[in-house]
Amino acid sequence: MSADIGVTGLAVMGANLARNLARNGYTVSLHNRSVGRTDALLEAHGDEGSFVRTETLAELVESLQRPRRVLIMVKAGAPVDAVIEDLVPLLDEGDIIIDAGNSFYEETRRREETLREKGLHFVGVGVSGGEEGALNGPSIMPGGSRESYETLGPMLEKISADYHGEPCCAWVGTDGAGHYVKMVHNGIEYADMQVIGEAYDLMRSLAGIEPADQAKVFREWNTTDLASYLIEITSEVLEQEDELTGRPLVDVVVDSAGQKGTGRWTAISALEVGSPVTAIAESVFARSISSQQELRAETNAAFSSGIDENAPAAEFGSDFVEDVRKALYASKLVAYAQGLDMLVAAGEEYGWDLDLKSIASLWRAGCIIRADLLDTIMKAYDADADERPKNLLLAEEFTEAINECLPAWRRVVAAAATHGVPAPVFASSLAYYDSLRRDRLPAALTQGLRDYFGAHTYQRVDKEGTFHTQWSGDRTEIDG
Ligand SMILES: NC(=O)C1=CN([C@@H]2O[C@H](COP(=O)(O)OP(=O)(O)OC[C@H]3O[C@@H](n4cnc5c(N)ncnc54)[C@H](OP(=O)(O)O)[C@@H]3O)[C@@H](O)[C@H]2O)C=CC1
Numbered sequence: 001m002s003a004d005i006g007v008t009g010l011a012v013m014g015a016n017l018a019r020n021l022a023r024n025g026y027t028v029s030l031h032n033r034s035v036g037r038t039d040a041l042l043e044a045h046g047d048e049g050s051f052v053r054t055e056t057l058a059e060l061v062e063s064l065q066r067p068r069r070v071l072i073m074v075k076a077g078a079p080v081d082a083v084i085e086d087l088v089p090l091l092d093e094g095d096i097i098i099d100a101g102n103s104f105y106e107e108t109r110r111r112e113e114t115l116r117e118k119g120l121h122f123v124g125v126g127v128s129g130g131e132e133g134a135l136n137g138p139s140i141m142p143g144g145s146r147e148s149y150e151t152l153g154p155m156l157e158k159i160s161a162d163y164h165g166e167p168c169c170a171w172v173g174t175d176g177a178g179h180y181v182k183m184v185h186n187g188i189e190y191a192d193m194q195v196i197g198e199a200y201d202l203m204r205s206l207a208g209i210e211p212a213d214q215a216k217v218f219r220e221w222n223t224t225d226l227a228s229y230l231i232e233i234t235s236e237v238l239e240q241e242d243e244l245t246g247r248p249l250v251d252v253v254v255d256s257a258g259q260k261g262t263g264r265w266t267a268i269s270a271l272e273v274g275s276p277v278t279a280i281a282e283s284v285f286a287r288s289i290s291s292q293q294e295l296r297a298e299t300n301a302a303f304s305s306g307i308d309e310n311a312p313a314a315e316f317g318s319d320f321v322e323d324v325r326k327a328l329y330a331s332k333l334v335a336y337a338q339g340l341d342m343l344v345a346a347g348e349e350y351g352w353d354l355d356l357k358s359i360a361s362l363w364r365a366g367c368i369i370r371a372d373l374l375d376t377i378m379k380a381y382d383a384d385a386d387e388r389p390k391n392l393l394l395a396e397e398f399t400e401a402i403n404e405c406l407p408a409w410r411r412v413v414a415a416a417a418t419h420g421v422p423a424p425v426f427a428s429s430l431a432y433y434d435s436l437r438r439d440r441l442p443a444a445l446t447q448g449l450r451d452y453f454g455a456h457t458y459q460r461v462d463k464e465g466t467f468h469t470q471w472s473g474d475r476t477e478i479d480g
């Protein structure tokens with residue numbers, strides 16, 4: 001029997017996607033560089049659907065119906081190129097290679113261009129949902145040609161997460177657009193997790209709420225406008241007790257956050273397209289600082305917080321917890337606003353007509369950043385182009401929410417600074433909001449300084465033109 005699709009790369013994600021495809025009625029050919037993974041999958045789950053066991057890529061390709069669809073789910077980077085190099089001589093014009101890993105979008109653009117010249121479709125697909133999502137329905141963000149989506153789309157939509165009858169899968173744009181959207185999803189994921197961490201740290205350090213009690217707080221928050229997958233699993237992580245020591249498990253986990261690259265790429269790309277994703281970038285830096293273990297230990301020994309130990313203890317009760325919830329929600333909105341802004345900037349840069357409403361719809365289920373607020377985000381972009389908000393914060397629902405959270409947000413950032421608890425994303429999100437909101441920024445002074453030392457010129461608020469002042473000369477202003 002010829003298979004509908006081949007999957008190569010059967011670690012956690014590939015194996016679960018293959019099972020998901022088979023459970024949905026597709027015949028799936030299986031391949032992995034080391035055949036042990038293929039056999040392990042067949043042994044444990046071979047009865048879940050129709051699978052074809054193959055040992056080589058040639059056998060995999062041979063087993064597929066045309067046009068052939070080969071889904072690669074290997075480690076991002078050089079392994080993807082290695083697999084493509086081995087696959088290409090085995091394929092014919094019109095066949096489709098799908099890279100569903102977390103590949104860097106520029107590499108996807110390069111691969112797509114090279115393979116297009118050979119008559120092959122190369123589809124970079126963002127997949128989110130981790131192990132569980134890959135099996136039961138992930139959020140899927142496919143790029144590549146529209147033509148390839150006609151063949152591939154129905155299959156991807158069928159295995160994607162279902163949000164009230166709608167698939168969390170839609171074509172997002174050509175070449176690297178799918179991987180770009182997934183990358184920004186992960187950037188938001190970084191910020192979302194960081195603000196959760198800051199809320200936890202503040203409630204623990206200032207209000208003395210232990211992890212098991214915080215689990216209850218997060219569970220309660222999950223019934224508010226913060227409701228989301230990450231808030232839900234935070235309560236589960238916080239209530240977990242370490243079997244070995246009886247302590248909260250979170251206390252015996254090394255406080256050094258890993259990162260595989262997507263957050264860093266988001267920050268780099270944002271700098272390149274000129275999009276100020278301060279919350280996302282700060283959350284990447286927060287992970288970097290956390291992993292500077294030796295420097296942190298030395299600094300911890302060298303400095304104190306500088307807080308007056310004899311000052312009367314401040315009260316951090318239930319009002320503070322509610323303030324933290326509001327600061328968390330406002331900062332989370334900023335992270336989404338920044339991620340979506342960045343997509344608009346990247347769309348202009350790379351020629352993608354990214355539809356923010358559709359993208360928000362893909363994130364409503366299956367993915368790590370799924371949250372109730374995505375429904376509201378979708379509605380905010382459900383308008384004619386000239387009526388869509390320029391920034392998510394300007395959507396009516398969110399303007400009201402920010403106004404409601406603002407006093408609490410300021411109190412929390414002030415408390416964090418006063419008491420020496422780092423809250424980089426709470427603080428930078430507030431600064432972002434204030435920067436957008438203020439009528440004048442000190443950028444005018446920056447322009448003056450640039451003009452002073454480099455004759456970079458400036459514009460005036462009261463007349464057209466470009467001007468230069470002879471700052472160190474007779475101080476006259478001349479046309480620039
Ligand atoms: N884990 C997650 O939650 C998520 C992961 N992703 C992305 O999905 C992809 C797969 O992730 P995951 O399942 O965690 O697996 P890994 O990223 O750990 O990759 C392991 C797989 O890559 C294969 N591989 C590595 N090097 C090569 C090579 N040179 N040639 C051929 N195959 C190679 C391995 O084969 P072998 O068994 O022979 O070593 C194995 O099948 C990655 O891009 C990841 O970033 C996306 C969303 C969520």
Ligand SMILES: O=C(CO)[C@H](O)[C@H](O)COP(=O)(O)O
Pocket residue numbers: 102127128129130186189258259260261262263368
């Ligand atoms: O894509 C994912 C979730 O959406 C992966 O889990 C990814 O590994 C998360 O990034 P990092 O490992 O850098 O935290």
